[in-house]
Amino acid sequence: MMHVDWDWIKQRPHFIAEELSHFFDVQVFCRTYPSSLLIKASHKTKTNNVNVHHFYTLPFCFKKGIYWINKFYLKVYFWYFLKKYNPEFLWIPFPTLYEYIPKKKYKIVYDCMDDYTEFGFDKYYNERIKKCEEKLINDSLVIFTSSENLYKKLNEKYYAKIKDKILVVRNAFDGLVLNNEIEEKKRDTKFKIGYVGTVSSWIDFELLERTLEHFKEIEYHFIGPVYPEVSELTLNERIIFHGPVEHEKLYSFVKDYDCMIMPFKLSDLIFSVDPVKLYEYINYNKPIISIFYDEINRFSPYVNFYSDESELMEVLKNLIIQNFPKKYSNEERIEFLEKNTWSNRVSQILEHLM
Template sequence: MTVVDIVCIGAAEWRGIWARAQQLMVRLAQRGHRILYVDPPITYLAPLKNRDLLQRRWQSAGRLEEVEPGRIWRLEPPIFLPFHGMRRSLNSMNQRRLGRSLRRRLGQLGWEQPLLWTYLPGSCDLLSAGIDWRYVVYDCVDDHAAFTGLIDPAVMADMESDLARRADAVFASARALQEKMRRFRPDVLLVPNAADVEHFAQAAGTAGDAAGLETTEGRKDSEDIGGVKDLKNGAGDLKNADYHREQKPADLPSGYRHIIGFIGGIGDWIDTALLAAAARAHKDWALALIGPVETDVTALQALPNVFFLGRKPYAVLPDYVRCFDVCLSPFRLNELTMSVNPVKVYEYLAAGKPVISTALPEVLPFSPIVTVCEGAEAFVASIETAFAEDSPEKQAERMALARQHSWDARLTAMLDKIGEGWGCV
């Protein structure tokens, strides 16, 4: 096998929600390749919306950090000009700026002809930014033109079609995205999301309740992902060695009959009305929400049995999921979510937990193992049924389904496709 240097343009921060890009890059590093992960850019307007970015990203723009010695590095890109999702000319200027930063860092690392693996349509202009890319991969995991905010859908679609045509390999995480990409790339390969099965299977022990949490035997304090130690902690600073896995996390609510859980970004794609309906229906249910809040959640904050726990390190997520009696995937049904293949569903299944989901096209094939429902009344009723009917047999069935969808298998399929045109990965 030839060692390949890979520049990954991520759609989420390396230390953000641990998802497809980080999972694949970690496994590529385990196979011997070297990874430079580029966090998504912020613009000069970003601190107006989120003051935290002044401290967390503004001062460190352009910084190169070694995450795993000799294997993985993280680059914070330069600050971008705003409105690059609305004007192709501005995107081109930003990508040239990023190209200059990358050329400097690639020289520092001694990388001469890297592979580009990108998740952002704007990378179309990075292909002309003075870097000799050995191979270009576009991994399409979102309908970018359907996002809200400072985006012109026509401009975004134009950039994405340009990138898809010029890439050497194109992947799609959902059938709707595959159909969309086929207009530009008939050879697009469908590669759905997956779970880190072994990691979340740790949550399959006895669930906690208001009285505490029983100890799960056979657990390790030090974890690996595909042989790369501690990289799961890239989502935060807490090391497994400092954390007793059998403990119930201290910030989980106590004194409730059941804990219903959600893990993920809470944006305008999440149906907060469904969550509120569940919390109002049963005051003895605690609703625990883990992840960054990026939309108006005033109605939920007003409910005493709803708890916003914020971001958590990836390493400790199984400890929270173990305490959930039911796990939720409450996406709104709209243009954006029609192409969502939710990672969280795979992770919940790997933990053996009952899963209640709205009727996303990508989730429907998992029914009835995943309970799919529409409307607040059905949503609440499905949670009630899950409490009453859960069993060890159903838990085993969920975990067996999850084992069919591992990140290692997904990466192998992608590398097989890349190997058809290159032959060295």
């Protein structure tokens, strides 16, 4: 089950479903998103063993009345399909999905990939998330978290229930190591700094705009779905949005970029994120800039970190002067990537399923 559309930008649930399909017949049930946020062409799966089913919810599905209507309809929907496919395992990455499951003993896997109550939902929906997560925790055969911070938080809340069935399975990259070389940049053109991922309120656009005032030779390019709270902003013309792009075509967009960036605003939500994009950025063989927080300290050999505005200004100044060098060698890049594939992660998962 997925709380994101299969045609959403490719994330942890997509990659894990594809890798698990080498060992299981995988039926993916995913919520349909508005078409404006989706990839224009559907993701191609790596095997023929992933079958994708879309389910629909009424608009404003987080509101109390609509939530209960959706719950009633989806319980019937999943009763039918679970009876049809009779799965050995149910993979659930978002707590409220568990409300749609009929009362029957399934082998439940809870894959906790975010601190869900920090997304800014209203009070009612946050309470539903908490109640569903507690029940999901109690009923799960095994619990995976994508970060150490999530592991710590779940242990603090549910230690007695989960102490023997929880482990960290971090994010990764898709396994195809790109054969790419960095070309020297001509100084008579602007330096392009790229971001790949969801473009929402967690991007620090105010900080980026101040860097553009200071450095006239840079521009920012954003690839990914743009949420309304961002699309309504009036931003510097050197902040350019390209919309969502198929995962297989991403490198053709970023290959001419001089640097990649992860300019998040720090929050409790971000502190629990193990960003897929940092793994992908390393595969792109580009210099990388990112806000620092403890969860991603292990990326230090590859990433130019900053903690505040003055540090970001200093990082940019040095990179511009030096024509945007990388911190890491190609050998270090390949060694890192070989250890951090989705195939390796699913091998960890299988040890606890088989």
